[in-house]
Amino acid sequence: MAAAEEKEEEAALPPQKRFYRQRAHSNPLADHTLCYPSRPQDMDWASLFPSFFPPEAPPGTPPARVEFADVGCGYGGLLVALSELFPRSLALGLELRGKVAAFTRARIRALQAAQPGRFGNVACVRGNAMKHLPHFFLRGQLSKLFFLFPDPHFKRTKHKWRIISPAMLAEYGFVLRPGGLVYTVTDVPELHQWMLQHFGEHPLFEPLPPGQLAADPLLPLLPAVTEEGQRARRAGRPPSTAVFRRRPDPPVL
Amino acid sequence: SDESLFVYDCSSAEKQQDGKGTDKGSDDILAFAFSPSGGYFALTDDSKRLILFQTKPSWECLSVRFVNRRCTSLVITAAEDKIFVADKSGDVYSYSITEPKADGKLELGHVSLLMDVALSADDQYILTADRDEKIRVSLTKAPYSIVSYCMGHREFVSKILVIPNCPDLLLSASGDSTLRLWQYKSGEEVHCCQLSTICGPQAAKPDQKYTVSRITYCCQGGYVAILCDSIPTVYIFQLDATAQQLLYKQQISLKHKGWDIAFEEMGDLWILQEDKEAPLLMYRACDGQWKAVTDDKGLQKMSEYIQDNWTVFEGFVGAGSYYSHLYKASFDNMDEYLQRKEKRLQQQKKKKQDLQHGSSGQAKKKMKTEEPSL
Numbered sequence A: 001m002a003a004a005e006e007k008e009e010e011a012a013l014p015p016q017k018r019f020y021r022q023r024a025h026s027n028p029l030a031d032h033t034l035c036y037p038s039r040p041q042d043m044d045w046a047s048l049f050p051s052f053f054p055p056e057a058p059p060g061t062p063p064a065r066v067e068f069a070d071v072g073c074g075y076g077g078l079l080v081a082l083s084e085l086f087p088r089s090l091a092l093g094l095e096l097r098g099k100v101a102a103f104t105r106a107r108i109r110a111l112q113a114a115q116p117g118r119f120g121n122v123a124c125v126r127g128n129a130m131k132h133l134p135h136f137f138l139r140g141q142l143s144k145l146f147f148l149f150p151d152p153h154f155k156r157t158k159h160k161w162r163i164i165s166p167a168m169l170a171e172y173g174f175v176l177r178p179g180g181l182v183y184t185v186t187d188v189p190e191l192h193q194w195m196l197q198h199f200g201e202h203p204l205f206e207p208l209p210p211g212q213l214a215a216d217p218l219l220p221l222l223p224a225v226t227e228e229g230q231r232a233r234r235a236g237r238p239p240s241t242a243v244f245r246r247r248p249d250p251p252v253l
Numbered sequence B: 001s002d003e004s005l006f007v008y009d010c011s012s013a014e015k016q017q018d019g020k021g022t023d024k025g026s027d028d029i030l031a032f033a034f035s036p037s038g039g040y041f042a043l044t045d046d047s048k049r050l051i052l053f054q055t056k057p058s059w060e061c062l063s064v065r066f067v068n069r070r071c072t073s074l075v076i077t078a079a080e081d082k083i084f085v086a087d088k089s090g091d092v093y094s095y096s097i098t099e100p101k102a103d104g105k106l107e108l109g110h111v112s113l114l115m116d117v118a119l120s121a122d123d124q125y126i127l128t129a130d131r132d133e134k135i136r137v138s139l140t141k142a143p144y145s146i147v148s149y150c151m152g153h154r155e156f157v158s159k160i161l162v163i164p165n166c167p168d169l170l171l172s173a174s175g176d177s178t179l180r181l182w183q184y185k186s187g188e189e190v191h192c193c194q195l196s197t198i199c200g201p202q203a204a205k206p207d208q209k210y211t212v213s214r215i216t217y218c219c220q221g222g223y224v225a226i227l228c229d230s231i232p233t234v235y236i237f238q239l240d241a242t243a244q245q246l247l248y249k250q251q252i253s254l255k256h257k258g259w260d261i262a263f264e265e266m267g268d269l270w271i272l273q274e275d276k277e278a279p280l281l282m283y284r285a286c287d288g289q290w291k292a293v294t295d296d297k298g299l300q301k302m303s304e305y306i307q308d309n310w311t312v313f314e315g316f317v318g319a320g321s322y323y324s325h326l327y328k329a330s331f332d333n334m335d336e337y338l339q340r341k342e343k344r345l346q347q348q349k350k351k352k353q354d355l356q357h358g359s360s361g362q363a364k365k366k367m368k369t370e371e372p373s374l
């Protein structure tokens, strides 16, 4: 840990990526020493979003709840954009790589310090979305779930590391409320096909009708707001976006 | 009734023709289950065979099929039309009973090793327990639809049991040394029993783990008996269904390692232990206390059967713990990194406050010299 990074924290300066570099891939199937709540209700949400948990809130007010999740949020570009577009909605970024998550937290802190009263609705935790979603979120809690430039894991043997898989889709269906939306963006055509296929085949999801896509203000933003999106643009790799809607639950027979 | 013993030798059954010849398994049986009526019996073994038997009017092997991965647990529906098989890669496959040769169908998957699978008494819900801390409840007819997660265990979930005469209640056990009761459809935990406080005083080691390896339940009286990994004791509880609690009743100390336990319908408790001289024990409730029965004809007959076939059991004598490698291990130092970082932030906050209140800023300097850099 470098002294420069400490200085940065102390002054809540915008963090510099060079202090937070980490290998590109962490194995999502391995045991990590991660901190996660045993159950969603055990999570100290107030410490992540203090301005949404005022001590003087009248008793009986339902506690604020995270509504958007950014899976593999990386350096946090989407969280910053969401904060400005939806200032009343809480968004949580989940990032597996510890140093990258630490960077994003520092970035949010710096923005909060520079513009008091803003950016209080977004936060980032280190977590493994392939294992911990039900630790963080209750059934049907989320209305939007984002997968921007997920790791492609090209090798066949690594396909089980892919964040989109039949097993994971059931879990995404669990945390999303019926009508909730999944957004995916990737610059890897093979992965785009993979995601279209798996969401397309899953009984809990349907592609959003094109007519309804046009009105969504997020759509033009998504390919450009994150670090990975900017990298893809610089490299001339066109991103593909897809949106899927959570269908109603099947009847209990 | 037919007094003869049915013996089926897995080592003489057909094995998978595997071109590569790799990954050959032994004939060890990894999991088995009866159907709720007792009319069917299925087992899976280390050679990845799934073998189905009918038991009435007499025992007969109906089919030998092959599963994709080694299995950890299986369950047969009350309708007796399907077997659900849970495996080490986290998947559950179903196999038809009515078409005993048909291939399996993938039903659901966890991103973890599965340790147990159970069905509600009416077959409507399928419950799966994994090596992380999760119990998942899904619709059996639409298993992609997750009804709830029962969250709260801190280690792998070793056993789950839907209480047959309280169809909304689930009993679970875990490497975290607890037994828990759940309203499984909502995922709400209604009772947590710390085994170390109940079984603790007798334990030799102070950090003894109570990982339940077997659970058996008796509807008559609502008795629950458990066996813990590497502890030669059977613990008996009674379920208070109205209060949704487990009441500790009694323990039975064994002279040898316990291998398995089972309640009979009327409440007799069978114990299989690692001892050729007395492989089977039987306990009977008498005025609320369980006492050993020695003069039972059935016990004598079964003990002889086991002794006569001891070669089958011999291989497991002295076997190590099945669970020791399943406790969560950590392999990176991120925790430490974050803890230190958090500490630094706290220090900085304190320093700011101290400065505001006019005290010295020594603390921060000291922190720096004491901390090695990453």
Ligand SMILES: C[S@@+](CC[C@H](N)C(=O)[O-])C[C@H]1O[C@@H](n2cnc3c(N)ncnc32)[C@H](O)[C@@H]1O
Pocket (backbone or CB within 6 Å): A024, A026, A028, A071, A072, A073, A074, A075, A076, A077, A094, A095, A096, A097, A100, A127, A128, A129, A130, A131, A147, A148, A149, A150, A151, A163, A226, A227, A228, A229
């Ligand atoms: C290619 S990056 C994209 C980051 C960001 N969404 C962007 O567009 O810039 C993928 C990120 O997902 C993270 N990740 C991979 N698997 C994950 C998991 N199971 N849970 C949480 N994050 C994960 C990786 O650490 C990495 O930072």
